Amino acid sequence: MADLIDVIKNRRSIRNYEDREVPEEVLARVMEAVRWTPSWANTQCWEIIVVTNMEAKTKLQQTMSKGNPATRAMVEAPIVIAVCGKLQSSGYYNGQVTTKFGDWFLFDLGLATQTLCLAAQNEGLGTVVAGLFDQDSAKKALEVPEGYELVALIPLGYPAKGAGAPKRREVAQFVHREKF
Numbered sequence: 001m002a003d004l005i006d007v008i009k010n011r012r013s014i015r016n017y018e019d020r021e022v023p024e025e026v027l028a029r030v031m032e033a034v035r036w037t038p039s040w041a042n043t044q045c046w047e048i049i050v051v052t053n054m055e056a057k058t059k060l061q062q063t064m065s066k067g068n069p070a071t072r073a074m075v076e077a078p079i080v081i082a083v084c085g086k087l088q089s090s091g092y093y094n095g096q097v098t099t100k101f102g103d104w105f106l107f108d109l110g111l112a113t114q115t116l117c118l119a120a121q122n123e124g125l126g127t128v129v130a131g132l133f134d135q136d137s138a139k140k141a142l143e144v145p146e147g148y149e150l151v152a153l154i155p156l157g158y159p160a161k162g163a164g165a166p167k168r169r170e171v172a173q174f175v176h177r178e179k180f
Contacts, residue, residue: 007122009165014126015070017077017157026123027079030156033119039108040090046112049082049142056141060153063138070130070155077155081116081127082138084148085109109151116154126159 031048039045051057054075060082061074074080091097091104101107117127130153139150 007118011117011121012126012163012165013070013128014157014159014163015073015128015155016160017073017126017155018160020158021078022125022157026125029123030116030119030125034112034116037108037112037115039111040104041093043086043090043108045086045090045105045108047084047086047144047148048116049084049144051080051082051142052078059141060133060138063134063141064130065132065134068130068132070128070153073128073155074130074153077157079156081154081156082142082144082150083109083113083116083152083154084144084150087147087149105149106151113152113154120156124158125156127154127156129154 027050034046034048037044037046051060057075057077057080060080061071064071064074085105085108087103087105088095088097089105090108091099091102097103113129117129120127131151133153135150138153142150144150
C-alpha cells in the first residue's frame with residue numbers, strides 16, 4: 001500500500017519535458033491501467049487519442065487559451081493524450097438519464113484521467129491535465145465524431161525537472177463524520 005501512496009503523493013503537474021521518446025511498451029502499460037478504470041455500469045465511455053505527430057500537436061497547441069501554463073508542453077512533450085467521452089452512455093439506462101447531474105461521462109473521464117496520470121507517474125513519466133482550451137477547435141483537429149466530446153489534453157513524457165508539492169489541507173479539514 002505504501003507504494004501506491006508514494007505514487008499519489010509524488011504525482012505533479014509537469015510542464016517541461018526531456019527530448020526523449022516514450023517506449024511503446026511503457027505507453028501500453030499506462031493504457032492497460034486506463035482499461036481497468038471503474039465506470040458507471042461498466043460503460044467505459046472514454047476514448048483515448050494518442051498524438052505524437054508534431055503538426056497535430058502544434059494544432060492542439062494553437063487551441064490553448066491565452067496564458068495557459070501547459071501551452072509549451074503541448075509541443076515539448078513527446079505525446080499528447082486527448083481524453084474523449086461518449087455522450088449519453090454513462091449515467092443512462094435504456095436511453096434515459098438516471099442521475100441528478102445528468103450525463104455522468106465527466107465523472108468517468110475524471111477517473112480515467114486520474115488512473116492515466118498515476119500509472120504514468122508509476123512509470124517515471126510526467127503529465128499535466130489541460131482543460132482550458134478551445135474544445136471545439138481541438139475536437140475538429142482530431143476528427144472526434146459527433147456523439148463524443150474532447151474533454152482534456154494531457155502532455156505525457158519524461159519530466160525535465162521536478163516540481164515541489166503544493167500545500168494540502170489536513171485530513172481533518174475536509175473529512176466530516178455523520179453529517180457535514
